[in-house]
Amino acid sequence: MEFIQQMINGISLGSIYALLALGYTMVYGIVKLLNFAHGDILMLGAYAGFFILTFMGVTPASMLVAFIFSMTICAILGIVIERTCYKPLRTSPRIAALITAIGVSTLIENGARVIPFMGPNPKQFPTFTSINYDVFGINISMVQIVVLGVSIILMVLLNYIVNGTKMGKSMRATSYDMDAAFLMGINVNKVISFTFAIGAALGAAGGILYATAYPQVQPYMGLMPGLKAFVAAVLGGIGSIPGAMLGGFILGVAETLTKGFISSKLADGVAFGILILILVVKPAGLFGKNTNEKV
Amino acid sequence: MINLKNRAFNILTLTLVSTVIFVILLILQYFKVISEYTGLLLTLAGIYVIVSLSLNLITGFTGQLSLGHAGFMCVGAYTTAIAIIKYGMPIPIALILGGIMTALFGLAIGIPTLRLRGDYLAITTLGFGEIIRVIIVNLDSLTGGAAGLKGIPTFSNTGDFIIDAIIRFSWVYIIMILVIAVIHNLINSSQGRAIISIREDDIASTSMGVNVAYYKVYAFTLSAFIAGVGGGLYAIFFGYLNPAMFGWLNSVNFVVIVVLGGMGSITGTIIAAVVFTYLQEWLRVFADFRLVIFGLALIILMIFWPKGLMGNKELSITGFIRQLRSGEFSPRQIKTKWNEFRQKKGRKKDGRAD
Amino acid sequence: MAVLEVKNISIEFGGLKAVSNFNLKLESGELVGLIGPNGAGKTTIFNMLTGVYKPTTGDIFLSNRENLTKRVNGFKPYQITQNGAARTFQNIRLFKDLSVLDNVLISLNFNVKYNSLQAILRTTAFYKEEEKLVEKAMAILKIFNIDTKANELAKNLPYGEQRKLEIARALATGPNLLLLDEPAAGMNPQETEDLMKLIRFIRDEFKLTILLIEHDMKLVMGICERIIVLDYGQMIAEGPPEEISKNPKVIKVYLGEEVEFDA
Numbered sequence: 001m002e003f004i005q006q007m008i009n010g011i012s013l014g015s016i017y018a019l020l021a022l023g024y025t026m027v028y029g030i031v032k033l034l035n036f037a038h039g040d041i042l043m044l045g046a047y048a049g050f051f052i053l054t055f056m057g058v059t060p061a062s063m064l065v066a067f068i069f070s071m072t073i074c075a076i077l078g079i080v081i082e083r084t085c086y087k088p089l090r091t092s093p094r095i096a097a098l099i100t101a102i103g104v105s106t107l108i109e110n111g112a113r114v115i116p117f118m119g120p121n122p123k124q125f126p127t128f129t130s131i132n133y134d135v136f137g138i139n140i141s142m143v144q145i146v147v148l149g150v151s152i153i154l155m156v157l158l159n160y161i162v163n164g165t166k167m168g169k170s171m172r173a174t175s176y177d178m179d180a181a182f183l184m185g186i187n188v189n190k191v192i193s194f195t196f197a198i199g200a201a202l203g204a205a206g207g208i209l210y211a212t213a214y215p216q217v218q219p220y221m222g223l224m225p226g227l228k229a230f231v232a233a234v235l236g237g238i239g240s241i242p243g244a245m246l247g248g249f250i251l252g253v254a255e256t257l258t259k260g261f262i263s264s265k266l267a268d269g270v271a272f273g274i275l276i277l278i279l280v281v282k283p284a285g286l287f288g289k290n291t292n293e294k295v
Numbered sequence: 296m297i298n299l300k301n302r303a304f305n306i307l308t309l310t311l312v313s314t315v316i317f318v319i320l321l322i323l324q325y326f327k328v329i330s331e332y333t334g335l336l337l338t339l340a341g342i343y344v345i346v347s348l349s350l351n352l353i354t355g356f357t358g359q360l361s362l363g364h365a366g367f368m369c370v371g372a373y374t375t376a377i378a379i380i381k382y383g384m385p386i387p388i389a390l391i392l393g394g395i396m397t398a399l400f401g402l403a404i405g406i407p408t409l410r411l412r413g414d415y416l417a418i419t420t421l422g423f424g425e426i427i428r429v430i431i432v433n434l435d436s437l438t439g440g441a442a443g444l445k446g447i448p449t450f451s452n453t454g455d456f457i458i459d460a461i462i463r464f465s466w467v468y469i470i471m472i473l474v475i476a477v478i479h480n481l482i483n484s485s486q487g488r489a490i491i492s493i494r495e496d497d498i499a500s501t502s503m504g505v506n507v508a509y510y511k512v513y514a515f516t517l518s519a520f521i522a523g524v525g526g527g528l529y530a531i532f533f534g535y536l537n538p539a540m541f542g543w544l545n546s547v548n549f550v551v552i553v554v555l556g557g558m559g560s561i562t563g564t565i566i567a568a569v570v571f572t573y574l575q576e577w578l579r580v581f582a583d584f585r586l587v588i589f590g591l592a593l594i595i596l597m598i599f600w601p602k603g604l605m606g607n608k609e610l611s612i613t614g615f616i617r618q619l620r621s622g623e624f625s626p627r628q629i630k631t632k633w634n635e636f637r638q639k640k641g642r643k644k645d646g647r648a649d
Numbered sequence: 650m651a652v653l654e655v656k657n658i659s660i661e662f663g664g665l666k667a668v669s670n671f672n673l674k675l676e677s678g679e680l681v682g683l684i685g686p687n688g689a690g691k692t693t694i695f696n697m698l699t700g701v702y703k704p705t706t707g708d709i710f711l712s713n714r715e716n717l718t719k720r721v722n723g724f725k726p727y728q729i730t731q732n733g734a735a736r737t738f739q740n741i742r743l744f745k746d747l748s749v750l751d752n753v754l755i756s757l758n759f760n761v762k763y764n765s766l767q768a769i770l771r772t773t774a775f776y777k778e779e780e781k782l783v784e785k786a787m788a789i790l791k792i793f794n795i796d797t798k799a800n801e802l803a804k805n806l807p808y809g810e811q812r813k814l815e816i817a818r819a820l821a822t823g824p825n826l827l828l829l830d831e832p833a834a835g836m837n838p839q840e841t842e843d844l845m846k847l848i849r850f851i852r853d854e855f856k857l858t859i860l861l862i863e864h865d866m867k868l869v870m871g872i873c874e875r876i877i878v879l880d881y882g883q884m885i886a887e888g889p890p891e892e893i894s895k896n897p898k899v900i901k902v903y904l905g906e907e908v909e910f911d912a
Contacts, residue, residue, distance in 0.1 A: 028414075033414075034414035034417070034418065085594050085598070088598045089597060089598060092597075092601060094414065095354075095358070095360050095558075096597050096601050097597075098360060098414055098417060099360075099550060099554055099593060099597050100593065100594050100597040100598065102362075102547055102550065102593065103589075103590045103591070103592070103593030103594040103596075103597065104590065104594060105590070106544070106547065106586055106587075106589055106590030106593065107587060107590030107591055107593075107594065108590075109586075109590075110583060110584075110585075110586035110587045110589075110590060111587050111590075113583045113586075113587075114583045114584055114587060120583060227418070227421065227422070227425075230418055231418075231422070234415070234418070263433070265429065265432060265433050266429060266433065268425065268429055269425070269426045269429035269430070271422070272419075272422030272423065272425055272426050273426065275418070275419060275422050276404075276407060276408075276419060276422065276423070279407065279408065279410075279411060279415065279419060280407040283410055283411065283415075
């Protein structure tokens with residue numbers, strides 16, 4: 001029983017990781033950049049939600065407003081970051097872009113610490129009073145249902161965008177071969193911006209969900225979930241959208257199981273243990289393809 | 296130039312120069328020309344030089360970004376501290392032990408991550424650094440857990456704090472010179488060229504008979520060893536340890552130093568590490584703004600000045616002296632050079648006119 | 650004495666057979682050309698011979714300078730190079746930011762006579778060996794007439810000299826078999842002419858066996874003693890240049906490409 005309980009907790013947490021992992025995987029798939037600042041988008045998204053919910057109070061309507069507001073703001077931010085920081089480095093060695101991403105991350109985190117209305121101290125995140133449902137002796141909270149529900153809706157939506165729209169087709173083409181896509185008349189810059197926007201919007205939604213589940217916001221809150229989501233993306237096979245979702249769930253479950261049955265102190269280490277394991281056993285990830293550099 | 300004729304000249308000049316700098320810094324400290332605080336900063340800068348050079352070996356020369364150097368330092372620091380406190384080992388042995396322990400960790404992380412490139416390696420080393428912290432927190436009977444480890448005896452305790460400061464400085468300075476010599480000599484050898492070829496193009500490298508996997512692990516292990524020794528010095532320098540001192544942001548600091556100095560430049564790293572140590576102190580008045588500035592600096596640096604201070608070039612004392620002796624800087628030479636320069640400039644202007 | 654013997658190698662990429670049942674035997678001192686339309690699998694064969702790809706089936710046997718024959722499929726590229734086969738790349742892969750001399754010195758690494766400890770301690774053995782290495786590298790550069798540019802960065806060389814440096818670098822590994830992937834690509838007729846002389850010269854001077862991929866028919870017909878034609882991953886013809894240029898199968902493959910066999 002305890003096991004099933006932890007599984008449910010894990011799936012709920014994992015859905016947040018999955019949302020975040022999608023952002024990593026899409027951006028990586030197209031520009032081959034590990035966007036270190038993605039975890040910080042989660043933080044900014046959570047803060048945006050925090051302001052709306054503090055201002056409007058917690059009702060289903062205000063939750064909806066919070067999601068839309070936060071996802072829009074972060075989507076715009078995602079585009080701004082891409083245009084100003086990453087675009088100039090698109091043809092540079094990848095190590096340069098990666099270091100820039102670290103710079104962006106440091107800037108956002110510490111920028112949040114010095115902005116007066118955000119500040120370095122943790123703030124209580126306003127959330128609804130959760131009702132617990134007892135299903136055959138297993139405790140399922142309202143929060144968990146909301147987290148899982150919202151995540152699934154967003155993932156279905158993303159799936160539609162990628163597989164059912166013209167933009168999605170362009171995204172897939174660009175991810176497959178950027179130069180060829182450009183020659184075929186696809187506006188590659190627009191596609192990249194769009195990808196960053198979508199990734200950031202999902203990250204922002206993940207931020208609100210994360211803050212709802214662990215009701216607190218602080219500038220460094222995105223760091224750990226960000227890293228774990230990256231691990232999830234690698235686990236699923238970087239560039240693969242279903243892989244990122246599955247990876248997120250696996251990671252969430254692994255983490256809660258460790259917390260529940262081994263030691264809560266080890267929970268943060270598990271993600272990285274999984275990372276090293278997957279890289280040794282199957283570096284391409286569960287759904288990834290082995291790619292060879294063209295010689 | 297690497298040849299036997301120059302050996303004596305090179306060794307003599309370099310020993311002389313590093314000794315003179317050493318003696319000057321000692322005199323300045325002894326006669327309190329520079330404050331005790333500045334002396335402390337100088338010593339800290341020396342430790343930063345050591346760790347940054349070790350990072351440059353793997354990131355600048357081998358081309359593999361590591362975000363786990365704070366983790367390596369952490370292993371070295373705790374090993375050294377525990378060896379001294381719990382087992383009463385003398386400092387040199389404790390430092391070497393710290394280095395060896397870290398090298399073993401480097402080996403353990405290096406082998407499985409060999410196949411990885413760039414981002415994957417970066418995130419794995421980062422994760423590894425975090426795992427180290429988790430381990431240290433969990434081994435609380437040995438490491439003091441999250442509360443930390445206190446009471447690490449310092450280098451000397453003579454009662455006279457100027458003498459203590461000088462001894463502390465000497466330890467760091469001498470080890471720093473050794474590390475510089477080791478890395479410089481390694482890089483300027485066949486093995487070093489093999490390491491650099493991996494950074495340039497690993498596929499071409501392996502096709503030219505270089506055992507890429509071996510040299511990657513070699514560089515990684517040596518880098519870990521040096522970072523571990525640096526960590527050991529850090530532990531003795533501060534006298535206490537806790538896992539929070541080795542967060543991944545500290546690893547980022549070393550990346551900033553290496554990028555600022557120029558990836559693949561030893562002298563660049565040395566200058567950048569010293570500048571960084573001082574900047575860090577001066578910027579303390581800005582409190583939280585300090586890290587905002589760092590982040591911004593990193594972005595601007597990569598976009599507008601990706602080669603850093605020195606690129607992959609070196610400042611060479613022996614080269615400079617040789618140029619002096621060859622008459623490169625005689626008044627006559629300088630005059631011809633100046634004329635050439637002016638002519639060139641003139642030509643450029645003409646070119647623009649039409 | 651066969652330097653290279655390839656028996657029935659095939660490779661698949663995700664179900665697609667890029668090369669199937671390819672056989673090849675190179676006798677010592679031969680100069681053989683591998684031609685075929687784009688996408689025929691020429692570079693893929695090179696990549697299998699040099700260990701970049703592992704063939705799905707089949708065997709590759711390679712002899713080094715000491716006539717020691719080894720089965721090399723599954724070997725890493727560096728092991729194959731150390732066993733006597735060196736290559737150049739279709740899209741030049743020099744160590745761009747290193748000097749011309751360093752580019753060649755890197756190829757001498759695996760035979761170096763000092764270890765890293767001796768290098769760190771700067772022992773006499775280190776200096777002596779280092780002088781020998783530089784001497785050897787300069788001698789190779791001299792053959793290609795780029796020894797005067799030894800201290801320039803590889804990326805600053807003109808295109809033709811970059812191609813030459815690639816060959817020089819491969820030669821420095823002391824190969825028995827030299828694999829040249831489109832050595833004349835991007836060269837003008839005069840440069841190609843010089844290159845032909847150079848390839849013949851190094852073959853005789855270093856007693857090499859050479860296998861080359863080339864689209865420049867003048868070069869292929871001019872210097873190769875034997876030509877292998879590849880199409881869709883399969884060998885469709887093999888023989889001396891005169892025969893190949895008359896072979897109806899080959900003409901069919903090249904039909905529409907207007908290739909002149911007038912060498």
